[in-house]
Amino acid sequence: MKFLTIRLLATLLIAPLTLWFAPAALAQEDTATPVQIVALDECDPTTFNAALGPEFCKNVALAFAFPSFVTKFADLFAEAAAGHPDPGWDFEPDRVTITKGTPLVVVNQGGEPHTFTEVAKFGGGFIPPLNGGQATAPECAGGFKDVAVARTRILQGSQLQVTGLSRGEHLFECCIHPWMRVSVEVQ
Numbered sequence: 306m307k308f309l310t311i312r313l314l315a316t317l318l319i320a321p322l323t324l325w326f327a328p329a330a331l332a333q334e335d336t337a338t339p340v341q342i343v344a345l346d347e348c349d350p351t352t353f354n355a356a357l358g359p360e361f362c363k364n365v366a367l368a369f370a371f372p373s374f375v376t377k378f379a380d381l382f383a384e385a386a387a388g389h390p391d392p393g394w395d396f397e398p399d400r401v402t403i404t405k406g407t408p409l410v411v412v413n414q415g416g417e418p419h420t421f422t423e424v425a426k427f428g429g430g431f432i433p434p435l436n437g438g439q440a441t442a443p444e445c446a447g448g449f450k451d452v453a454v455a456r457t458r459i460l461q462g463s464q465l466q467v468t469g470l471s472r473g474e475h476l477f478e479c480c481i482h483p484w485m486r487v488s489v490e491v492q
């Protein structure tokens with residue numbers, strides 16, 4: 306009898322406490338401060354827009370005043386073909402560790418579009434001359450005709466939020482410039 310009473314009391318006390326704490330724990334996961342990843346590039350507006358159309362490259366790297374700050378369209382392809390792709394095209398940081406529930410926010414501060422596409426294994430993108438001989442990763446293969454790839458596109462000056470990553474390692478790359486890569490460890 307005494308045992309039952311204590312148990313009943315404990316239940317009565319603990320149940321409301323559980324209800325009190327549970328929403329708080331959920332809320333904390335939803336509102337975790339996002340971790341920022343930045344996409345960078347140094348596209349040369351003159352040569353990129355001549356090849357790809359007006360307004361394609363909107364670089365803020367002072368290209369007109371300091372031409373050495375930017376990479377010309379043909380040079381980007383030549384560097385990739387030679388096996389040393391341009392380091393100015395980059396996600397920073399290359400590696401992040403987050404706790405489950407932390408959103409990633411990928412901000413494109415470069416001058417041209419990129420994608421932040423999850424792949425099972427790093428590989429090439431959907432523009433073979435930029436792949437340096439690597440086979441296209443299956444997740445990139447369809448290019449922007451594939452809605453799954455188009456959804457991961459980040460236009461210049463915009464950002465993409467990635468949520469709901471499971472625990473473990475996740476690999477992301479740009480399906481245009483496949484040397485832009487990030488490993489995300491979710492703990």
Ligand SMILES: [Cu+2]
Pocket residue numbers: 394418419420479480481482485
């Ligand atoms: Cu890119």
